[in-house]
Each structure stands twice: as C-alpha cells, then as structure tokens.
Amino acid sequence: MFTCIRKAMLLPGLVSWLIAPRSQGAAQEGASTFPAITRKRLIGIVLVLGALLAAGTVLYALGAHTVRSETADLEQHGRNRLEVYAAGLRNAIVRYDALPMVLADHPYILTLLRDPQSAEMRDVVSRYLARCIRESPDDLLFLLDVNGKVLAASNWNTPKSLIGKDYGYRPYFLQAKEGHQGRFYGIGLMTRQSGYFLSYPVRNEKGIVIGVVAIRINLDTLERQWPTSGDIVTVVDGNGIVILSTDQHYKWHVVAPLSSEVRHYLEESRQYEGRSDFPLLPLSERARIGDGAERAMLTQDGKSTPMLIQQQALEGLNWKMQTYNDLSKVRTEAEHEVFRAAMMLFGPLLLLLCWWQYQRRRKEQRQADNALEQVRDGFRNEIELRVGELADIQSRLRDEVVERQRLEGRMRVAQDKLLNAGRFSVLGQITSSVMRELGRPIAALRGLIGKLDENGGEVKRQIDGVVAQTERLAAFTIKLGEPAGRTDDQLEAVTLMQPIANTIALFDSQLRHQHVRLEIEEPEVPIYVTGNLVWLEQLFAVLIQHALDAVRTSPMPEIRIVVRCDGGRAQVNITDNGPGISDASSSSLFDPLALPRGERDRSGLALMTAQAIANDCGGHITVSNRDEGGAEFMLELSVVEAAG
CATH class of the missing domain: 3.30.565.10 (Histidine kinase-like ATPase, C-terminal domain)
Incomplete structure (x- = not known):
C-alpha cells in the first residue's frame, strides 16, 4: 500500500517548479519586489504540502479499508471451502458407516465364523463382500475371526489379497473385539495405501463376539479429486499429523513436535507403517486473529509467503481440516486500489505537469535545432575549405606521379644495362670454367692414346673411349658458342x-x-x-x-x-x-x-x-x-x- 502511495506522489517536480524563477526578468527585479515573490512561493509550497498530506491520509485510509475488506472476503472464502471439503470427506466415510453393522448379522458371515475352515463358505463370503462394494473398487471389505485373522476379503482374487493376514494388533480390531464400533486411520500393510477403517463386532446367539467385519475407505481417491491449484487444504489427525493435502509437499508433516508417547503409540499400532520421520510444517511468525484463524509465514523453496490459516473440527473423527490462503493477494489488491485512487486524485495535476514539461522540451528542442544549424553551417564552410585544399593536393600528387614514372623509366634502363654487364661478367666466368673442363677430356685422350702402345689387345676399347671423349669435346665447344644463360x-x-x-x-x-x-x-x-x-x-x-x-x-x-x-x-x-x-x-x-x-x-x-x-x-x-x-x-x- 505504501509502495503505491510513493508511486502516486510524484509532485516534487511541482515544488521545484514553484521554487524556480519564473523568468530571467523576475530574477533581475529590484529588492523592493523580492519579499512579495517569496511570500507567493511560500504560500504555494504550503498549499502543495497540505494537498499532499491530505491525499496521503485519504490513500492510507483507503488502503487500510481495502485490506480489511479483502481479508474478510478471504476468510469467508476459506470458511466456505472448509464446509465444502469437510462435507465431502464426511460423506465419503458416512456412506459406509452402517455397512459393517448390517453385515454383522448376515447369515453368510455367521456361517463362516462357525466353520472358519470351510473353503466353500470362504469363497461365497468373499464374493458377497466384493459385490457389496463393487461401486467402490478402491475400498476393501473383509471379515476377521476373533483372533484377528482375515477369513474373507473383497480382494480375494488379487495378488494383494488380505485372506490369511493377521491384524489382531490393529486398534480398529481391538475396539470391535471389545464390543464397540471401531474407527482408525492408517496405512495398509499389504496395499501400502492410506485409508479410514470402520469395524463392527459379530456376535453369536449368546451375544459373544466371534468375529469382526471391517471396511477400509480409501481416502487417497478423494484426495486426488481435490484441486491442486490455488490455496492449500490439509486434514490433520488427532496427533497433529497432516494425513491429507492438496499439496503433496506438506503431507506427513506435523503442526507441532510429536511427544515420545505419541511416537511410541505410532510404532506399536503401526498406524503409518514405513514412516518414522514427521518434519515440522515451515511456519513462522504465527499470530491468532480470530476464532479458528491465524496469520503465519509459510516458507517454501527459500521464499516466505504470508498466509491466512483457518481450521474446522470434523465431528466424530477427531480430525481438523485447515485451509492456507495467500495474504499477498490482499496486499496486491490493496495496492491496486490505492493506485487507482491516486490516479484519480493526481491525474489532472500530472497531465498539467506533463504539458508544462512538453512545452519546456519543445523550447529546448528549438534551441538545440538552432545551435545544430549553426554547427552545420560551420561544418559546411570547413568542408568547402578542405575540398579546395584536397584539390590542390591531388594536383601535386598527379605531378609527382608523372615525375616518378619518368624516374622509374630511367631506372629500368639503368637496370637493363647493369644486368647486361652482369651477364657478360658471368659469361667470362663460365667460359673460364668450361675451358678448364675441356682440359680434363684432353688429358684423358692423352692417357688413352698412351695406353695404345702399352696394351695392344685393348686397342678397340681404347679407340671407343677416344671417340666418346671427342664427342664430349664437340658438345662443350657447341655450348661455348651459345649466348650466356641460354641452352637448347x-x-x-x-x-x-x-x-x-x-x-x-x-x-x-x-x-x-x-x-x-x-x-x-x-x-x-x-x-x-x-x-x-x-x-x-x-x-x-x-x-x-x-x-x-x-x-x-x-x-x-x-x-x-x-x-x-x-x-x-x-x-x-x-x-x-x-x-x-x-x-x-x-x-x-x-x-x-x-x-x-x-x-x-x-x-x-x-x-x-x-x-x-x-x-x-x-x-x-x-x-x-x-x-x-x-x-x-x-x-x-x-x-x-x-x-x-
């Protein structure tokens, strides 16, 4: 609410406008008019501050009224939801409340209890029990003997059949065995499903308890039918354990730490088989605000949310149903309401300020356009000057290019002369080398001719050698006559x-x-x-x-x-x-x-x-x-x- 008030009170600009000089002429007025101008400004400031104070008071009162009204509506909404959910839960249990008592007098039940070893009667009773709850396939109806052993069950033909199981330690059996109607909520040992158990004793002609008829009402189905979006609805048993919840994150939490006696009872009765850890609900800053209602902060994933918690006792079940409504919605609605009211109060004034600001911006824009035009003129003159200078530079560059091309032509001529001189120098060196190479074949010729006298038998081979060397001399002579650096x-x-x-x-x-x-x-x-x-x-x-x-x-x-x-x-x-x-x-x-x-x-x-x-x-x-x-x-x- 205060945030909206701060958003709406955008009037410091008006105060600065009142304090600022109206014009340069006003600032230059004489000392004789200064006291009058100061009084006018002070009066304007006082009026503005008074208007702001009055508007803030009105907005605060409006926000407080909106919070109270929205909170009351939220409480009424919570009570209505509690009534609907409680009625649905009671109906799911009450519709089978009389079924065990009616079945306790059925002839099939009495016949099987008189002869528990009869397989034929066990099958007949099991089929009969299955027909009794055929509209509720998730529920279980079964018959126990006086020792707690299951003789017949509606799920007799399923892998999780209860027939033959011993539930003599269960509280609902012990209550019925003592002659009372039994009630108990817990997790099934075979099905691992939570449910509400109703039981009733079966008596013979002498009034002696000879067995127990029990039904397990599966409340998980009812829980799945509750909407998972919106506010949270939970059911808390007599020990303070959350047994049903629209948000599964909070199921099996406790509203207060469990005592050692309660933990011992849970272990003995195996009420919640397989569960030994019951963490506390993440509630803090709890404060009671009325009959069956309190405010608290609920923390989830590191985020705290203000909640309105309401509860209603479920008669005959020793349970309580609770709703958790998000109070941040109330604050959001109050902020929106205050903001709308602020817009109605300050809207005309804000429009006036926006118009004044628009006129001021237009004036500044015109001044900026004039300054920009002056800058453009200066740039235009500077560009024209630079263009003339660039034209002169281009003319000089063209002259330099012509001169450079003339010098490059002269350089190429000098380079050609230098290369020709180098070729003639290399030609002299190569001629000297070739002449030296010619000396070797001539010496070989002399050696071969000398051998003709020493070994007449090799004359033919030596003459062939003389011919080969002579051909080499001819090749050298031809190459000597070729221009330097060329060969064919x-x-x-x-x-x-x-x-x-x-x-x-x-x-x-x-x-x-x-x-x-x-x-x-x-x-x-x-x-x-x-x-x-x-x-x-x-x-x-x-x-x-x-x-x-x-x-x-x-x-x-x-x-x-x-x-x-x-x-x-x-x-x-x-x-x-x-x-x-x-x-x-x-x-x-x-x-x-x-x-x-x-x-x-x-x-x-x-x-x-x-x-x-x-x-x-x-x-x-x-x-x-x-x-x-x-x-x-x-x-x-x-x-x-x-x-x-």
Missing part, C-alpha cells in the same frame, strides 16, 4: 648411372695416378631421373673433381658413391676421407666470387654451376661434414618412369 638442350628421362659411369671413365687415369680407392653402390633397378646427359656429366665431373682435390693429401685416399631411391626422389651421395669443409668456407662454398686460401683447385664458380644444373633438373645439392672425417655431397633429383 631439352630435359628428358636419363638413366642415373649413365652420366656417373661416363664421368668415372673421364677420371680413370687421375684416379689411378692418385691411387684412389673408388667404391660405387649401384641400385638393383635402374633409376631414371629428369635431366640432360651432358649437364649431368658436367655436374658429376665437378663433384668428383672436388672429391679428388680433397683426398690429395690423404695417406689412403677413398671416394665412395652411393646411388639409391627414396620414395619419389633419387639420391646420390659422394663422400671422401679428406680434411672436410672448414667453417670459414662453408658459408661461401657456392659463391662464384669466393677464393678460399690454402684449398687447392677448389672453385666456387664450378660448384655454383653444378648447383645451377641440379636446380634446372628439379633437384638440389647439399654438403656436410661426416663424423668420421671428410665431406659428403648429396644430390637429390626427381625420379621419372623410363621413356618408351
């Missing part, structure tokens, strides 16, 4: 061992002269690589010559050539047992301009040429030092299938 030789599939064998034949005399032990490990299957026969002979000539130079100072010179195929790559490893590659020479080994000192006949130009040939054939050359001494050159080439 085509790449094709070449047997890798062919250029190796030709090169070894070229160095045969030098190998024997230096007493070099040469080992060749050939592959089992011929390997074909992409290349050119003349180029590959030049490549292997450079590598073998480098190995011969390296082992020149070795006491037992040795060169090893291993040819193998690893996946799609062919590898040729040429190793020697010379001094290896020094650290100073490793970084410039393939540099054509490097001239290492103290390393005889080693030329960076020759190795550069070999690396270039390997690259043209789709491979490359790597060099490293071996752990056991000497250097190792490894050539990798791409493997292809044999042509044709």
Whole structure:
C-alpha cells in the first residue's frame, strides 16, 4: 500500500517548479519586489504540502479499508471451502458407516465364523463382500475371526489379497473385539495405501463376539479429486499429523513436535507403517486473529509467503481440516486500489505537469535545432575549405606521379644495362670454367692414346673411349658458342648411372695416378631421373673433381658413391676421407666470387654451376661434414618412369 502511495506522489517536480524563477526578468527585479515573490512561493509550497498530506491520509485510509475488506472476503472464502471439503470427506466415510453393522448379522458371515475352515463358505463370503462394494473398487471389505485373522476379503482374487493376514494388533480390531464400533486411520500393510477403517463386532446367539467385519475407505481417491491449484487444504489427525493435502509437499508433516508417547503409540499400532520421520510444517511468525484463524509465514523453496490459516473440527473423527490462503493477494489488491485512487486524485495535476514539461522540451528542442544549424553551417564552410585544399593536393600528387614514372623509366634502363654487364661478367666466368673442363677430356685422350702402345689387345676399347671423349669435346665447344644463360638442350628421362659411369671413365687415369680407392653402390633397378646427359656429366665431373682435390693429401685416399631411391626422389651421395669443409668456407662454398686460401683447385664458380644444373633438373645439392672425417655431397633429383 505504501509502495503505491510513493508511486502516486510524484509532485516534487511541482515544488521545484514553484521554487524556480519564473523568468530571467523576475530574477533581475529590484529588492523592493523580492519579499512579495517569496511570500507567493511560500504560500504555494504550503498549499502543495497540505494537498499532499491530505491525499496521503485519504490513500492510507483507503488502503487500510481495502485490506480489511479483502481479508474478510478471504476468510469467508476459506470458511466456505472448509464446509465444502469437510462435507465431502464426511460423506465419503458416512456412506459406509452402517455397512459393517448390517453385515454383522448376515447369515453368510455367521456361517463362516462357525466353520472358519470351510473353503466353500470362504469363497461365497468373499464374493458377497466384493459385490457389496463393487461401486467402490478402491475400498476393501473383509471379515476377521476373533483372533484377528482375515477369513474373507473383497480382494480375494488379487495378488494383494488380505485372506490369511493377521491384524489382531490393529486398534480398529481391538475396539470391535471389545464390543464397540471401531474407527482408525492408517496405512495398509499389504496395499501400502492410506485409508479410514470402520469395524463392527459379530456376535453369536449368546451375544459373544466371534468375529469382526471391517471396511477400509480409501481416502487417497478423494484426495486426488481435490484441486491442486490455488490455496492449500490439509486434514490433520488427532496427533497433529497432516494425513491429507492438496499439496503433496506438506503431507506427513506435523503442526507441532510429536511427544515420545505419541511416537511410541505410532510404532506399536503401526498406524503409518514405513514412516518414522514427521518434519515440522515451515511456519513462522504465527499470530491468532480470530476464532479458528491465524496469520503465519509459510516458507517454501527459500521464499516466505504470508498466509491466512483457518481450521474446522470434523465431528466424530477427531480430525481438523485447515485451509492456507495467500495474504499477498490482499496486499496486491490493496495496492491496486490505492493506485487507482491516486490516479484519480493526481491525474489532472500530472497531465498539467506533463504539458508544462512538453512545452519546456519543445523550447529546448528549438534551441538545440538552432545551435545544430549553426554547427552545420560551420561544418559546411570547413568542408568547402578542405575540398579546395584536397584539390590542390591531388594536383601535386598527379605531378609527382608523372615525375616518378619518368624516374622509374630511367631506372629500368639503368637496370637493363647493369644486368647486361652482369651477364657478360658471368659469361667470362663460365667460359673460364668450361675451358678448364675441356682440359680434363684432353688429358684423358692423352692417357688413352698412351695406353695404345702399352696394351695392344685393348686397342678397340681404347679407340671407343677416344671417340666418346671427342664427342664430349664437340658438345662443350657447341655450348661455348651459345649466348650466356641460354641452352637448347631439352630435359628428358636419363638413366642415373649413365652420366656417373661416363664421368668415372673421364677420371680413370687421375684416379689411378692418385691411387684412389673408388667404391660405387649401384641400385638393383635402374633409376631414371629428369635431366640432360651432358649437364649431368658436367655436374658429376665437378663433384668428383672436388672429391679428388680433397683426398690429395690423404695417406689412403677413398671416394665412395652411393646411388639409391627414396620414395619419389633419387639420391646420390659422394663422400671422401679428406680434411672436410672448414667453417670459414662453408658459408661461401657456392659463391662464384669466393677464393678460399690454402684449398687447392677448389672453385666456387664450378660448384655454383653444378648447383645451377641440379636446380634446372628439379633437384638440389647439399654438403656436410661426416663424423668420421671428410665431406659428403648429396644430390637429390626427381625420379621419372623410363621413356618408351
């Protein structure tokens, strides 16, 4: 209620409006008018505060009246619900109240009790009991002998038949055995269903109790018929235990802690078989407000809700029925009522304030529009100025682009001249290397011709060697006449061992002269690589010559050539047992301009040429030092299938 009052009292703006100056002219008036303006404002403030106080008093009284009225309506609603639910519960029990007493005089019942061993009569009585309650299949009707053993039952043909069970300890049996009508509420030991038991003694002609007729009324069915939405309705037995509830969360709770005597009785009678824990209902701040009514806070899931609790005693059952009605609805309705009244009281004033605020906003908007227009004009002028500057910059950039293009043309001409000079320099280096390469075949020719005199039987083979070397000289001579950096030789599939064998034949005399032990490990299957026969002979000539130079100072010179195929790559490893590659020479080994000192006949130009040939054939050359001494050159080439 107070929240609604605070929502409705939105008049501090009016007070500030009264205190604020009406205009700049009023603020600039002389001291003679100041006392009069102050009195007017004070009068306005007093009137506003008085109106607020009166309105608050009216709203508070209205809220209090609404709370009382809604609470009274809620109490009446609770009483009506108690009457309806209590009548339904009493009817469910009373309709069978006389049935055990009527059956106690039935001939079938008396006949079975006189002869309890008769299976035929047991079957007849059980069927008769089932017909008696055929409209209520959830209820049970059964006959017990004087010792509490069940002789016949309406559920005789079900898995949970009571026939043969002993209920001599049950209070309803003990009451009937003593000659009284028995009443008892508990949980069935076989069915595990709660129910209300009615019993009546069966007497013989002498008035002696010879058995008991009992009926169990299943109240769970009635409980399931109660609506589960809305307020809570519970039934509390004489011990304060909630035995029925529209909200199953509160069933089997207690309204007050159970005494030790009550707990002992429950254990002996097995009234609530299987249940030993009965928690307290989560109620707090309980306060009685009338006959059979109280207020309390009910806590569920960590949330507390104000409740109106009403109860009514159920005559003849020693039970109480309770209803729990949510009082927060009363507070909500009171707040709505106060809010509606506040809107009626302050609505016109709020509309006036909204109109004044709207006019004020319009004035501020006009001022903001004027300021924005001024800013736009300034931006427009600034943009025009910047556009002119950008046009000048673009003109200068165009001139700079033309100048840059002219300089780039001159630079390209100078670059072409520099490249031509480089080509001529490289051509000189290559010519020197080729002439050096020509010296090796000529020396081989001289060696072969010398052998003609030493061994006449091999004249034919030596002459073939002379012819092969002569062809190589012709190939070198043709390449020497070509322009630098160009070749017309085509790449094709070449047997890798062919250029190796030709090169070894070229160095045969030098190998024997230096007493070099040469080992060749050939592959089992011929390997074909992409290349050119003349180029590959030049490549292997450079590598073998480098190995011969390296082992020149070795006491037992040795060169090893291993040819193998690893996946799609062919590898040729040429190793020697010379001094290896020094650290100073490793970084410039393939540099054509490097001239290492103290390393005889080693030329960076020759190795550069070999690396270039390997690259043209789709491979490359790597060099490293071996752990056991000497250097190792490894050539990798791409493997292809044999042509044709």
